[in-house]
Amino acid sequence: MSTQKQGSNLRAVASSAVAITKSVFEERPHWLFLLPALLIYLPFLVIPALGIFGLSVFQWSGLGDMSFNGIENFVRAFTSDIVYTSLWHNIEIAFWSLVLQAGVGLVLALVIYRFSDRWRQFFQVTYLLPMTLMSVAVSMVWGYMYNPSYGVLNTVIKALGSDWSPLWIGSESQALYAIIIVATWQWTGFRVILWLAGLDSIDESLLEAARIDGAGPIQRFRYITLPLLKPVAIFISIYTIIGSFNSFVYVWVMTRGGPGHASEVMVTWIYKNAFLQSNFGRAAAISVLLFVIVLLLSLLNMRLGDREAGGANP
Amino acid sequence: MSTESDYGIPVREIGSELVEKLSGLMAFVVTGIFLVPIGLLLVTSVKSRTEIFTNPLALPAEFQFENYANAWTTGGFGQYFLNSVIVVGISLVFILLLSSLAAYALVQFDFPADNFMLVFFLAGFMIPPQVLLVPLYTIMNALNLLNTYYSLIFAYIAFGLPFSVFLLRQFFVTIPDTYAEAARMDGCNELQVFFRVYLPLSMPALAAVAIYQFVFLWNEFLYAIIFITDDTLRTLPAGLMAFQGQYSGDWAQLAAGIVIAVTPTVIFFLLFQRQFMRGISMGTTKG
Known part of the structure; x- marks a missing residue:
């Protein structure tokens, strides 16, 4: 075949490819609009999400060849105690986040709701400020405040005349709680704003009607406000729990999971397996567990959310 | 605050003025808790290295803008x-x-x-x-x-x-x-x-x-x-x-x-x- 012939063949192929593409987009123009997003979404979100299951059955150090090793990674990952220690720490963080962020958040929202618009605006801004700061920065500032010798907290305790000098993030028994305090500081204000959005969505005429029917404030709160807040409550609770299972930054910056494994959480343990111990397969196996937990929580949120919506609009 | 604003919120009835005042105060205390670390950060950023260790709570003797x-x-x-x-x-x-x-x-x-x-x-x-x-x-x-x-x-x-x-x-x-x-x-x-x-x-x-x-x-x-x-x-x-x-x-x-x-x-x-x-x-x- 002469090169000239080859060239014209290529040109023919190219021009027919263009023609096909053109006709696809003419007949199905929606793909023209969807394609750019899919070109990023598929390789960098969908494929990794599927790939995590694939990686979990291979032995791989991050470099060189992968070798298939079946359920070995899962066996190794889940016969080590550390994964359960981490999981338990995530559960502890979730519990305290529910109590402190969601629970105290609701109380604060109810208080702020009664202020005049101007004050309410003031509280909304000051309460949301912590969440706009990067978590690394927040962790560093708190790490500085927790410093046992020149940190603000112990300096104040000493100035008050107490000889209690906690080690905070340096102590095995306190590290996890010290981290929970930081998460509470950064996220409680955000929960307050979410609760306020829920309170705002309550139709005031319902409360007015109940008042006319003689219901007192406690009855109105118990029988109208609370039930109507249920969808928001579900959303806030589940996303607080999901956030707790995804904890990483505070732990990594302040303690690296230490002392020992006293503040190890699932994501730091995944990180260590992959990037410090070069065991990507095992890291993927632990990620599968985290994935399943988060997915179940998201599905629970959708399920409960749907039921609420179904109940509200019969 | 108008009486209209207490939709369904029991605070007023349970407690007197006192509860109401205390809950309002709480909202301000929480604002303080949110703002103090930020204030501390700003103060620290204009202190000298030695002041941070010797005088953790004090304002800087001289503002060290060269830190920035x-x-x-x-x-x-x-x-x-x-x-x-x-x-x-x-x-x-x-x-x-x-x-x-x-x-x-x-x-x-x-x-x-x-x-x-x-x-x-x-x-x-x-x-x-x-x-x-x-x-x-x-x-x-x-x-x-x-x-x-x-x-x-x-x-x-x-x-x-x-x-x-x-x-x-x-x-x-x-x-x-x-x-x-x-x-x-x-x-x-x-x-x-x-x-x-x-x-x-x-x-x-x-x-x-x-x-x-x-x-x-x-x-x-x-x-x-x-x-x-x-x-x-x-x-x-x-x-x-x-x-x-x-x-x-x-x-x-x-x-x-x-x-x-x-x-x-x-x-x-x-x-x-x-x-x-x-x-x-x-x-x-x-x-």
């Missing part, structure tokens, strides 16, 4: 800042463009897979970045993208899409179809309808998406420390971490670096509070 100059130049925060601007800026532009195109397809065209595609994008909402750390690193490595801006940009766009597609679709549904039809009658093709009719009408929704994503991307830490190890390419969160590792104990300069790193999101938030709140309530109560 040092952090910006020798501390490397100028470079980190520039890297953040590039990575976050490019990511934001593409998130807005790609998600509004996709949302337009979902709203304006009837095609067999249209419900599936919506669910397909929304499903990404259920996958946190932390879970994909290992496989995404593997892909970036295979594509030779580690230690480039692209690794972060592609990951950020991918994770920005689900929420943005969802929010923009919600907004596009409210735009009357007659606008698009009128434009088509005037001879506009679909791309022109998108650019000339939908985008200009969607500025409030685009702003809400941009502000929300900006805060999220500017502060992103996990991928930033893992995909980039070359110091000249680090974004601010990773740069802070590297700085702390290198100069541990230099709290004054670190504090100045932190202030530099957090200032853009704080300013953004203060300027665009209203859109920020709208983004929050659109994403939650109506989800």
Whole structure:
């Protein structure tokens, strides 16, 4: 075949490819609009999400060849105690986040709701400020405040005349709680704003009607406000729990999971397996567990959310 | 406070004035708790290195503004800042463009897979970045993208899409179809309808998406420390971490670096509070 012939063949192929593409987009123009997003979404979100299951059955150090090793990674990952220690720490963080962020958040929202618009605006801004700061920065500032010798907290305790000098993030028994305090500081204000959005969505005429029917404030709160807040409550609770299972930054910056494994959480343990111990397969196996937990929580949120919506609009 | 404002809230009846006053006071105390660490950060950033150890609570004897100059130049925060601007800026532009195109397809065209595609994008909402750390690193490595801006940009766009597609679709549904039809009658093709009719009408929704994503991307830490190890390419969160590792104990300069790193999101938030709140309530109560 002469090169000239080859060239014209290529040109023919190219021009027919263009023609096909053109006709696809003419007949199905929606793909023209969807394609750019899919070109990023598929390789960098969908494929990794599927790939995590694939990686979990291979032995791989991050470099060189992968070798298939079946359920070995899962066996190794889940016969080590550390994964359960981490999981338990995530559960502890979730519990305290529910109590402190969601629970105290609701109380604060109810208080702020009664202020005049101007004050309410003031509280909304000051309460949301912590969440706009990067978590690394927040962790560093708190790490500085927790410093046992020149940190603000112990300096104040000493100035008050107490000889209690906690080690905070340096102590095995306190590290996890010290981290929970930081998460509470950064996220409680955000929960307050979410609760306020829920309170705002309550139709005031319902409360007015109940008042006319003689219901007192406690009855109105118990029988109208609370039930109507249920969808928001579900959303806030589940996303607080999901956030707790995804904890990483505070732990990594302040303690690296230490002392020992006293503040190890699932994501730091995944990180260590992959990037410090070069065991990507095992890291993927632990990620599968985290994935399943988060997915179940998201599905629970959708399920409960749907039921609420179904109940509200019969 | 008007009596109208106590809708369904029992405080007034249970307790007297006292309870009401105490709960109001609590709201202010909490504000204090939120503001004190921020104030402390600002004070620390203008102290000298020795004052931090000798006088942790006191104001500085002399304001050391050179902490900022040092952090910006020798501390490397100028470079980190520039890297953040590039990575976050490019990511934001593409998130807005790609998600509004996709949302337009979902709203304006009837095609067999249209419900599936919506669910397909929304499903990404259920996958946190932390879970994909290992496989995404593997892909970036295979594509030779580690230690480039692209690794972060592609990951950020991918994770920005689900929420943005969802929010923009919600907004596009409210735009009357007659606008698009009128434009088509005037001879506009679909791309022109998108650019000339939908985008200009969607500025409030685009702003809400941009502000929300900006805060999220500017502060992103996990991928930033893992995909980039070359110091000249680090974004601010990773740069802070590297700085702390290198100069541990230099709290004054670190504090100045932190202030530099957090200032853009704080300013953004203060300027665009209203859109920020709208983004929050659109994403939650109506989800």
